[in-house]
Amino acid sequence: MDNINVIEKKQFYLDSIAKFCDKCGNAYSLDDLNILQSSGASAIIHFSCHICKSKHIASYVSSNMGMSSRVPINTDLGIDEIRKFSKKEVLSLQNILDLYVDMKKRSKVIL
Numbered sequence: 748m749d750n751i752n753v754i755e756k757k758q759f760y761l762d763s764i765a766k767f768c769d770k771c772g773n774a775y776s777l778d779d780l781n782i783l784q785s786s787g788a789s790a791i792i793h794f795s796c797h798i799c800k801s802k803h804i805a806s807y808v809s810s811n812m813g814m815s816s817r818v819p820i821n822t823d824l825g826i827d828e829i830r831k832f833s834k835k836e837v838l839s840l841q842n843i844l845d846l847y848v849d850m851k852k853r854s855k856v857i858l
């Protein structure tokens with residue numbers, strides 16, 4: 748993605764999903780948007796209000812009918828934290844079992 752593309756996309760999502768902050772009513776600027784994921788017809792957008800610092804994640808799905816839906820999620824995660832967590836692998840059942848077995852071997856667990 749080159750820069751012009753990103754700006755065009757951000758403008759599109761700004762127009763399509765939310766133009767104003769839910770909390771303070773401030774108009775979002777392009778810098779308040781971060782495209783977390785964008786593939787084909789769906790995208791996940793992170794909104795961060797530069798006035799009141801409230802953050803939202805919205806998923807955007809467009810269909811052939813030209814319909815879209817968004818699901819805003821209140822979040823206090825910053826863009827860097829989300830990037831960090833989204834790279835983490837999902838815990839497997841074996842991971843949890845290993846932890847359980849390991850903890851059972853100890854007489855006490857210090858947290």
Ligand SMILES: [Zn+2]
Binds near residue numbers: 799800
């Ligand atoms: Zn705001």
